[in-house]
Amino acid sequence: MTFYDHIAQLSWDELGASIYAKSKSDVELALSKESCDLEDFKAxxxxxxxxxxxxxxRISQLKTQKRFGKTIQLYIPxxxxxxxxxxxxxxxxxLDVKIPRKTLSDQEIVKEAETIKQMGYDHVLIVTGEANKEVGTDYFKNAIRLLKPYFxxxxxxVQPLYRNEYQELIQEGLNTVLVYQETYHEKNYKLHHPKGKKSNFRFRVETHDRLGKAGIHKMGLGVLIGLEDWRIDSVFNATHLQYLERTYWKTKYSVSFPRLRPCAGGNSVKSAISDRQLVQLICAYRLFNEELELSMSTRESASFRDNIIKLGITSISADSKTDPGGYANPKENLEQFEIDDKRDTKEFSKVIEEQGYEPVFKDWDLGLQ
Ligand code: SF4
Known part of the structure; x- marks a missing residue:
């Protein structure tokens, strides 16, 4: 039994209808509760x-401060x-976007690590496209070995892997894996992912089960907000989270909120979410789950990120480059998507401090503070 079997019993349309049927009194009931369930999350x-x-x-801020204090954890991709x-x-x-392709060598990885370390980071997020031949498990094992002395x-x-591959990477020192489902709408998922291994919806949606069985310390979930109805996708994601927490209870969890951004390949925003609605979504997750790490990237604007610091986000990236080798060699233009908040680490840390919060560069989950 995996989450795929679980969602096979759920209907996208019925779930959507039940979300849009929620009333003011359902919302007020959710707001009055100490802990919210999935029906409350829908409301x-x-x-x-x-x-x-x-x-x-207001409630989200209180709950976040109660569990995480006034701290914001910083990481860098x-x-x-x-x-x-x-x-x-x-x-x-x-694959169909004609851009120069690049994979970092050992020497280039070390150079990036040194540059990022000098910026003050202790938590790094390795990101690649999905290309098993160029960047498979052996490449990741080697990269983790190279990066471990720095972070x-x-x-x-990266691409979803098999359970034994995750186990090998965990043995090398891997702490966390992020895999976003993009959308839980199985039929339309195929339209957004017409070619390559990623078009296998089932393999992707079962990735977190493989991670749980491999014994990963933390795993991250999320949908690409804008691909399909963000409300329905978010309820599917919350259902997935609840299933995982009950099944793999030793693992910690995080949820991220990537919105579609302009990029070299264009984009296809179907269900736009406003800034206010994104705040609503973030707060809804906090009310639903007090323990959850809520993460935000530099895809968002500086003013949005500044405002969200106090409202429920606990982990945030800064000073990011989305092109391979972009820290040590910032001139090449191979980026995955345009980032919006381009402030450097010092500047952004100052903003966090001015709001009465402490920027944290180490991971409290690992007891390393
Ligand atoms: S989102 Fe981009 S990097 Fe990831 S699999 Fe699709 S094309 Fe590749």
């Missing part, structure tokens, strides 16, 4: 909750390769 992401945003933000064997309709690394927390955002 909190529904249109009926939009007038309650201030109240949601390190792109090792933009090779990709998939076609995704929304991504600048897609105490290593996360991975």
């Amino acid at each position: 909190l992401v529904s249109p009926a909750a939009e007038p309650y945003l201030e109240e949601m933000a 390190m792109y090792l390769s933009n090779e990709c064997q998939n076609i995704c309709t929304y991504c600048g690394f897609s 105490s927390h290593i996360s991975l955002e």
